[in-house]
Amino acid sequence: MIVPADWYDEPRQVSGGMPTVRFFDQLGRRPAFDMSVTIAWSVGKEPSFTDPARLRAFVSQSAEEVAAVASERRVTVRGLEGASGVGYYFQATLKEQPAGQPPHLTQGALVVDKLLLTFSIFTADPRAAFVEQALTMLKGARHVP
Secondary structure, eight states, X not given: OOOOTTOEEEEEEOTTSOEEEEEESSSSXXXXXXXXXXXXXXXXXXXXXXXXXXXXXXXXXXXXXXXXXXXXXXXXEEEEEOSSSEEEEEEXXXXXXXXXXXXXXXXXXXXXXXXXXXXXXXXXXTTOHHHHHHHHHHHXXXXXO
16 A cells, blocks of 8 residues: 555554554644554455455445444445455444544445455544545555565
């Protein structure tokens, strides 16, 4: 991924062993933007997440779970065409956000070759440039073995 120059990252290992990277827009007291990307892969021959219908169902299920705690009545799943695969995402405003997080959430998943990138973006303004920059960064992601 080509990360904007004024963002910084915080790589970390989460339980279960999946690597996660958090991106913030700038150094400072509290970022107006917080993004986490988790990278997953399959040990099988053909990972099921490469099937667009299964990936859409996965993201749709997440959207339904978030809709239960969102201000919006309906949470729409949108397509995301990446350089190395297809993805889906949705946006919602959380009634009660996690501690220290802004209320607007953009969340989804994107196939990059044989990898699955899942992402969550929190921002104070759903139309902030950070969101579009993050989606552009994800769409350009490539797997370099």
